[in-house]
Amino acid sequence: MKYDVIIIGGGVSGCATARELSRYRVKACVLEREEDVCCGTSKANSGIVHAGHDAWPGTLMAQLNVRGNALMEPLSEELDFEFRRNGSMVVCTEEEKRGDLQKLLERGEKNGVPDLRILEREEALAMEPNLTEDTVAVLYAPTGGIVCPFGLNIALAENAYTNGVEFYFDTEVTRITRRPDGFLLETTQGEYVSDYVVNAAGVYADVFHNMVSQEKMNITPRRGEYMLLDKTVGGHVSHTIFRLPDELGKGVLVTPTVHGNLLVGPTAQNLQEKEAVNTTQEGLRTIRDRAGKSVRGIPFRQVITSFAGLRACAQTHDFIIQEAPDAPGFIDCAGIASPGLTSAPAIGEMVAEMLRTRMNLEANPEFCGRRKGILNPAKLPLEERNRLIEREPAYGQIICRCEMVTEGEIVDAVRRPLGAKSLDGVKRRTRAGMGRCQAGFCSPKTMEILARERGILMEAVTKSGGDSTLICGINKDIWQGDE
Structure with a gap:
């Protein structure tokens, strides 16, 4: 498949770049080796939006930290995340x-x-x-x-997707080759060709950089x-x-x-x-x-x-956001350690602007920068919540008691753009399973909903994709509560 731009990595930097790039007329996609976005560095951090006093003046970290901090509040209103x-x-x-x-x-x-x-x-x-x-x-x-790392990452990905960026999951890049017409990316799901590559692969960014450049990188x-x-x-x-x-x-x-x-x-x-x-x-x-x-x-x-x-730390002690000097069209977005989460909106801006300039991109007239997150009935006024439950009873059925997550929210998490495909996918979108019991009570019911909504057997429901299945067989009579 041929693209103008391929982004490697569905973490917060890759998805921020995808969202900003979707402002333009461009054929772009994200390749992610896991079954969902936000499965690497972006899912396991402090959730801190740093003010910007720690980074050394003059560094990209300092510049993008302060800019990302300023962007975060209006972005949270546009994309509806915490x-x-x-x-x-x-x-x-x-x-x-x-x-x-x-x-x-x-x-x-x-x-x-x-x-x-x-x-x-x-x-x-x-x-x-x-x-x-x-x-x-x-x-x-x-x-x-403070911010919800999952909420930010998923919101960026969903908005990029609804604006035309394609996402391929369970697609691990295994080799990149420079060609006269761009780059050939060999993956576990076939081959992709692109004029430009954005390397936002976290701790693996050095692996991909070193495939195309003689100036080696170490993360x-x-x-x-x-x-x-x-x-x-x-x-x-x-x-x-x-x-x-x-x-x-x-x-x-x-x-x-x-x-x-x-x-x-x-x-x-x-x-x-x-x-x-x-x-x-x-x-x-x-x-x-x-x-x-x-x-x-x-x-x-x-x-x-x-x-x-794991934080991806570069030997430069700074972000590396630049075109590889000896590999035109290959843009590194590497070494994005702390304050990477804070800087992500500004990183997306910077990389998208680099591509806009190099590719002479035109604005996408159909771009919509707003996105609505999953409806939380607990945040509604009582009368409005009662009307919602009367209209859609699933919002009155509590599945996760610790976090008070309803069936309606889980169904939305599965059905929405780039919807959840696993227990962890549901958890990142709704918090079902993040409470005190750590999914001890709600997992079976959440699995039932996943199986029903995705049209798959319970045995096929996974914790986090791949071979992370939770059950190997079911006595269907017992599961349905029959004698």
């Missing part, structure tokens, strides 16, 4: 390091971060009572925020482990709380999530293995120890799950 500007604090607990806090303030001001200020201990504790007693001062950034996977706490303790802090950064990043943070949980993490461990997303006893112990140095009394007995993700 975002909240809750503000962030960087905590200094040693008087002799107050100068480092001042330097961070000055760096942020050079980057163009608005309204930064240093708060003394008393004012900081008044705003955030659970800060450690050792707090000396904090750098307060009111523009810091180091950096594992970050997290603990997620129950909603009953989600108000332990109201701001995102950081410690002063070190050579491996911003350290262990404590933050509320847009859905009301408390999130603690990540660790930072450089690895060679690009699939090492397991948690470790040592990593989880590190989280507990380090988080307590900025926030006191964290109720770790309320942890409901732990997880890990």
Whole structure:
């Protein structure tokens, strides 16, 4: 199949690029090796919208962080995903390091971060009572925020798709060859040809870059482990709380999530293995120890799950967004580590503009930049909710009790553009299975809905695509409740 542009990777950078590219008349597609978007780095991160004071002035990280932060709120309104500007604090607990806090303030001001200020201990504790007693001062950034990573990624993908970008899942790129007429991409689902390639493959971006360029790239996977706490303790802090950064990043943070949980993490461990997303006893112990140095009394007995993700760290310590010098038409979107999620809307803008300029693209007159997310009946006024349930009874049938997700929401998640095909796909779109019981009660019913809506057997329903089936056979009489 022949395309003008092929994007490798259905993470947040690839989907942001796809959405921005759909503003123009262009034949484009996204190739994703997993069964859904948001299955790699983009699904396992802090969900933080960074203010932009950490990146070094003059870097792409600094520029795109601040721009992405500014874009996030209007984008959340256009595409209907969860975002909240809750503000962030960087905590200094040693008087002799107050100068480092001042330097961070000055760096942020050079980057163009608005309204930064240093708060003394008393004012900081008044705003955030659970800060450690050792707090000396904090750098307060009111523009810091939190977002649902799944919501952002899926919203970008759906809007790109409805504007004409094609998506191919379970399609792993195995080889790229430069040809006089562009690039040949060999995949597990056949061959694709394209004039331009956008390499947004996360920790595998170096693999694809090195297939076409003699100027080799190296991406180091950096594992970050997290603990997620129950909603009953989600108000332990109201701001995102950081410690002063070190050579491996911003350290262990404590933050509320847009859905009301408390999130603690990540660790930072450089690895060679690009699939090492397991948690470790040592990593989880590190989280507990380090988080307590900025926030006191964290109720770790309320942890409901732990997880890990990999950040794609480049040897340049900056984003790499450029055309490969010796491979015209091959555009790297690589090294998108933190603050990659924050920067994603700006990354999409930048890459799409590069392509528009090179390809002389014309505007797409049918582009629609708005998208409506899954209807949550719990957010409706009572009378309106009752009318909805009377009209569509599935919205009155609770499937996930922990998160109060209805059958109507799950059906919508399956039927909508680029709909869910697995339990994890439903979870990312509706939160069914993300609550305290971690899908212990709702999985069978969700599987029934998936099977019914997709017209497949229960045995074919997977957790996350591929061979991740959950059952190998059913006694149909017992399953239907018959004697």
